[in-house]
Amino acid sequence: WRRTDFLLVRRSHPGVLQSASALTAHVRRVQSATGIRRVYLATDSDDQAELDQVERAIDPVRHSRTDSAASLLARAQLANVEIAICGMASRFLGTRTSSYTLAILEERSAIFGHATDTSEEMQVEPPPAPEAALIPSRDVSEAPPASPAVTVGRTGMFLVFDVSPLEQLNKQRRALMFYLDLSMRLQRTLVLPRARLLRRAPPGSVGVQTSGAKYVRWGEIFNLTHLRRLHPVVELESFLDSLAPGQQIDALVELGQHGCVPTGAVRVELNGVRRVPVAETLCAPGLQHDLHTLGGMPQRVLAFSGVTDQLPQARAITLRPNVHFVQATYQAASQFVESTFGAAPFLAIHWRRTDFLLVRRSHPGVLQSASALTAHVRRVQSATGIRRVYLATDSDDQAELDQVERAIDPVRHSRTDSAASLLARAQLANVEIAICGMASRFLGTRTSSYTLAILEERSAIFGHATDTSEEMQVEPPPAPEAALIPSRDVSEAPPASPAVTVGRTGMFLVFDVSPLEQLNKQRRALMFYLDLSMRLQRTLVLPRARLLRRAPPGSVGVQTSGAKYVRWGEIFNLTHLRRLHPVVELESFLDSLAPGQQIDALVELGQHGCVPTGAVRVELNGVRRVPVAETLCAPGLQHDLHTLGGMPQRVLAFSGVTDQLPQARAITLRPNVHFVQATYQAASQFVESTFGAAPFLAIHWRRTDFL
Numbered sequence: 001w002r003r004t005d006f007l008l009v010r011r012s013h014p015g016v017l018q019s020a021s022a023l024t025a026h027v028r029r030v031q032s033a034t035g036i037r038r039v040y041l042a043t044d045s046d047d048q049a050e051l052d053q054v055e056r057a058i059d060p061v062r063h064s065r066t067d068s069a070a071s072l073l074a075r076a077q078l079a080n081v082e083i084a085i086c087g088m089a090s091r092f093l094g095t096r097t098s099s100y101t102l103a104i105l106e107e108r109s110a111i112f113g114h115a116t117d118t119s120e121e122m123q124v125e126p127p128p129a130p131e132a133a134l135i136p137s138r139d140v141s142e143a144p145p146a147s148p149a150v151t152v153g154r155t156g157m158f159l160v161f162d163v164s165p166l167e168q169l170n171k172q173r174r175a176l177m178f179y180l181d182l183s184m185r186l187q188r189t190l191v192l193p194r195a196r197l198l199r200r201a202p203p204g205s206v207g208v209q210t211s212g213a214k215y216v217r218w219g220e221i222f223n224l225t226h227l228r229r230l231h232p233v234v235e236l237e238s239f240l241d242s243l244a245p246g247q248q249i250d251a252l253v254e255l256g257q258h259g260c261v262p263t264g265a266v267r268v269e270l271n272g273v274r275r276v277p278v279a280e281t282l283c284a285p286g287l288q289h290d291l292h293t294l295g296g297m298p299q300r301v302l303a304f305s306g307v308t309d310q311l312p313q314a315r316a317i318t319l320r321p322n323v324h325f326v327q328a329t330y331q332a333a334s335q336f337v338e339s340t341f342g343a344a345p346f347l348a349i350h351w352r353r354t355d356f357l358l359v360r361r362s363h364p365g366v367l368q369s370a371s372a373l374t375a376h377v378r379r380v381q382s383a384t385g386i387r388r389v390y391l392a393t394d395s396d397d398q399a400e401l402d403q404v405e406r407a408i409d410p411v412r413h414s415r416t417d418s419a420a421s422l423l424a425r426a427q428l429a430n431v432e433i434a435i436c437g438m439a440s441r442f443l444g445t446r447t448s449s450y451t452l453a454i455l456e457e458r459s460a461i462f463g464h465a466t467d468t469s470e471e472m473q474v475e476p477p478p479a480p481e482a483a484l485i486p487s488r489d490v491s492e493a494p495p496a497s498p499a500v501t502v503g504r505t506g507m508f509l510v511f512d513v514s515p516l517e518q519l520n521k522q523r524r525a526l527m528f529y530l531d532l533s534m535r536l537q538r539t540l541v542l543p544r545a546r547l548l549r550r551a552p553p554g555s556v557g558v559q560t561s562g563a564k565y566v567r568w569g570e571i572f573n574l575t576h577l578r579r580l581h582p583v584v585e586l587e588s589f590l591d592s593l594a595p596g597q598q599i600d601a602l603v604e605l606g607q608h609g610c611v612p613t614g615a616v617r618v619e620l621n622g623v624r625r626v627p628v629a630e631t632l633c634a635p636g637l638q639h640d641l642h643t644l645g646g647m648p649q650r651v652l653a654f655s656g657v658t659d660q661l662p663q664a665r666a667i668t669l670r671p672n673v674h675f676v677q678a679t680y681q682a683a684s685q686f687v688e689s690t691f692g693a694a695p696f697l698a699i700h701w702r703r704t705d706f707l
Contacts, residue, residue: 001701072547084683089698110670160303250299320460321671333434348439510653600649
C-alpha cells in the first residue's frame, strides 16, 4: 500500500491512491472469493490515523520496522525481505505505477512460480464489501500456488504420481510440471516417481519398448536442490522408506486403467516398485483437474497412476526456471560449446526423423527433407550472418545425413554406441538440449516434445527472446548460398553463447544509473543492460548499488547527498546470475585494469548540454578519477544494436541511464536475478512463524509522496 510521496505525485492518477476504506474493500473482496483469512501489509504510510483504521478493519500483520537511524543498507535489506514475503503470499494486491509493486509481481512470477491471476494492482475504489464470508482454508478451488516450501512441508500432506509406462523422458518431465503445479495449489509435498528410461522400438516400428525399462532417481537427471527452493519434493523411494508401520497411500486414483474397478485395501505395483500398500483405489478420470474436490479430500497421501497430463505452456513457462538439469549437464554442454564454437554465435537445429517418418507423414510441415532443412538454414544464415551450425538429430539414414553434411557442414556431438546404458543416452540427450539452449538461434521440429523441451530451456533457463527460435514449417523456397555478414553484426542477434564463452571475448559493457533512481529502478536498469550485454556478447560490469534516503515528509523524490554505495553482491546473488551471463563488479573491474588500460568510450545519456571530449578522468558511480579515452554524446545509442555491435572499443560505458526493459522480456531474465539467500531465509522464517502453512494475502499500499 504505497503512500507518502505518492500522495503528492499520484493524486491526479485515477485508481492509484487507495484510501483506507478502499483498501479494506479490496481485501474483503479477495477474502470473500478465496477464503483466505490472514493478511500481510507492506506500506510506507506514516499517517497513524489511517493505519489505525486499516488495523481495526482487517487486522493485518506487518514486519517490524527499522528505526530512522538505521543504515541505508539495513533499510534496503528489509525492503527486499518484504518483497520476498509478498512473493510467497497466496494472493497479492499492489499499488499501480509503483516500481516496488512491479518488483513484487516479478518476484512472484519468476522466483516463486505463482500464476498471474493470483496478483493484481488495485484499481478504482470498489463498492463497499460485506465482511468476508470465510470458507474453510482447505477449499482451494480458487487458491493459487501457496505458501513457501518451508511451510508446505509442515502440512504432512503428500501428492504422489506415476506416469504412463509408454511416455518417454521429456513427457515424463512435462507430467512432473503438471503435478508440481497441482501440489503447489493443494499445498502438498510432491513425491517424485523415478524416471523411467525406455528404448525406442526397432527401426520401422513406432513407439517404445516397455520391457527392459530402467528406473533412476529424478535427482540423477534434475537438480532437486534448485526445485526445492520453489516447493517441497521428496523422491518416491525415500518417501516409501519413511512410512511408519501402518502408514500407506490413502487413495490411489487410476487414470490410465481401462475397465477400472475400485477396490479396498490392496498392494499394487507403482513406478516399478512392487507391493506398495494402498488403502483404496478410485476410478475417477478427470479428478486431477477438479481443484475444489481435491482441496477437500482429507487423505494424507493421495496418488495418481497412469498419468499423461501436461501443463498449458503459458503456465509451464513460469515454473520451468526452477526445473534445471543437474549441473554436470550444463558443464558438459558449456565445455562442448566453448571447445567447438568459442565465442562465435551458432545456429542449433533439432531435426526429428525415425518414427516421425511414419507417424507424422500426413502432417504438413513437420517432416523436413534434407534439402528443406538446408533451405531453412540458409535463410537464417542470410538474415543473421551466423556461420556455424549444430545439428541434433535421430536420423539413421546415412544418405540424407551425407547430403546435409555437404550442404551446411554442421557440427554434431559424438554419439553413444548402441550398447550404452539408457542413463548415459538420456544424459547425452539432455546435454544436447542444453547445447541447443545456448545457441544464438534455434530451428526445431513441430510437434516434437524434444523441440518443446529445447524451447523451454532457451526461454526459461538461458533467457533467449522468443523470436530467436522457430519451429520449421512447410518447405521454404530454395535459398541462395548465405551472404554471410561479419559475425560482430548483431542487429538481429539474440542473447548469445553461454557465460563461459562470452567471458573469453575480453569485451566489457559498463553502466551507471542516474543518481536520482531508487534501488528497484536501479535493478530494472540492470535488467536492460544485462539483456544488452547478452546481445553484444560483452561481460557486464555491475555498478555499485546507490542507496538513497527519501526526501523529508511533504517533499517529493530522494536526497542525493549522503548516498551510500554497496556492492551488488551484498543485495543480489551474483553466483546465480553468473550462470546466465558473465558479470563483474565495478570495483573489481577497475582494480583489474593494467597500467594504460581505461574505459575506451563513455556515452553520457543524462548530461544536459553534453560536450564530447578526448581523454579525461570522470566520476563514475561515486568513484573519482576513472580514466576514459573519450566521451560521446549519443542519446539513444543504447537502443541501436547494429551500431553497437560494430563498435571495436574493448570497454564501452554508459552513464546517467534510466532505461528499463519491456516487461515481456524482463520476465524471461528475472528468474536469474535473485536476492541473496539471507533475504529468502529471513522472509521464510517470518512467514513460517507468523502464518504457518495457512494461505495469506499480501498487500503493498503505497502512500506518502504518491498522495
